[in-house]
Amino acid sequence: MNEQRILEELLAMLDANGVAIRNEPLGGSGGGLCTVKGRRTFFVDTQAPSSDVATLCAEALPKVADIETIYIRPEVRQFIENRNKEVTL
Numbered sequence: 001m002n003e004q005r006i007l008e009e010l011l012a013m014l015d016a017n018g019v020a021i022r023n024e025p026l027g028g029s030g031g032g033l034c035t036v037k038g039r040r041t042f043f044v045d046t047q048a049p050s051s052d053v054a055t056l057c058a059e060a061l062p063k064v065a066d067i068e069t070i071y072i073r074p075e076v077r078q079f080i081e082n083r084n085k086e087v088t089l
Contacts, residue, residue, distance in 0.1 A: 009076045010058060026046075030055070059084060
């Protein structure tokens with residue numbers, strides 16, 4: 001599974017867990033999770049590589065959902081675990 005497909009899956013899971021998804025040109029920084037007017041919003045930087053945005057999604061998903069209790073495709077789960085392991089190191 002390529003990183004674009006992983007990104008699509010991660011965005012769908014964020015959306016399914018009540019996170020608004022906004023696509024905005026942000027200069028290539030990748031975007032990220034924040035709260036806007038009391039609602040969790042994930043900004044997708046349309047100028048950033050999909051791999052960078054997917055990494056930010058992988059970091060955001062465990063903040064909004066218990067990833068141990070939801071079905072996640074094995075390739076996507078591995079991507080999340082790898083990215084979150086890098087963050088904690």
